[in-house]
Amino acid sequence: MPVRVAESSAPSLAPGQDANPEHSLLPACTLLSAGQTFAGTQNVSNSQKDEAWKVNVRVHGFDPDHGYLCGIMEALNVPYAETPVVTFWEGEIIDGKNFTFYTGKWEATPEDDVRHWSKFPSFSPLLSQVEADGGKSLNLRHYPYIFMRWKEQYFVNVSVDCGLTIAGFYYVCFSCIDGSINGFYYDPNSSPYQKLELKSTNEGRSGFSFSSYQLQ
Template sequence: MPVRMVESPAPSTSSGANPGQTSLQPCSLLSVGQTFSGTQNVSSPQKEEAWRVNVRIQGCDLNHGYVCGTMEALNVPMADTPVVTFWEGEIVDTKNYTFFTNKWKATPEVDIDHWTKFSSFSPLLSQVEVDGGKSLDLSNYQYLFMRWKEQYFVNVGADCGLTIAGFYYVCFSCVDGSINGYYYDPNSSPFQKLELKTTNEGRSGFSFSSYELQ
């Protein structure tokens, strides 16, 4: 059974010569091989639609703010098979990455609009507006904030009818392993919500087919 972290108070502003340089604490629920299952709401004004989604963590390096994995989307209308993508993620640790994306067509205003969708971000907002959160101490906060960027399709071609031009703003709970996210792509429906829960693969979870990552 995964070890649960003790709930901690809201992060404080770092003090001393190197603000924001504290390291994040390991989270047993964000580890290589961990799987998650849930849905992504892709509804448009014309149609209500949600895809079933499975995620597996393939790599995690907290010292460098790095995480990667595979995402499998099922019941995608324009695809004959589940669509699997490989993604790489930036963990907001105020050392390697801040809350400001500075790429992928995301402005600070877009960042704030998406991060504020998460209630756990509320205690951080005022400081993030000042410096992107550089001076925050997130080392013992019970939530991890990340950006996931899909890099390529694993089992289908780029002409499958789907786009991976955007990226996900993600909030991960170290208490129960739940994941909430919002997809951002100026050319896609706004605020597509990703909701995942940790699974025990082979028991109450799901099974991935075998895919060779490039």
């Protein structure tokens, strides 16, 4: 389902606001915190086949003051894998203070950034200001969506020669309205626009359980 945009929540520039802001604090969002879990799918289809992996995600760390979060991602039905494939990822929260909408690494150009962010309907009201300054002067405090980048750092339970790649990263949009996550994977050497769709599974911390993994 497409992400809904709250009609009265369009961001704006604060009076006298510049690119230095305490305005860039995140909205109070109880659905995104350490311990939160999500479940859904990642579409990895290409021109030869239609394929989707079941995916579980757990947030392990969440530091909104520094625009940081981290967690693990578990893909359950990866072809030729004898067990679920688990990766550790770190995230950048787009707040205009720590991180902007422009990635500046991982082979992503500003054009790539705008093209991928624009796939989220909730990004539409932000586009003109992002094109102007990367979104540094946007006031996102009351915006009901949180934009992030998730970068897988290493495989937790399989070797690097497992036939999979974690060279790319995810453009992510989180809804503070219902706790849903939509994302698109970017890697110039992989199928474009692999879509990640997740829903919160434990608003009361009673969601699914992961197997035990040691993070290094």
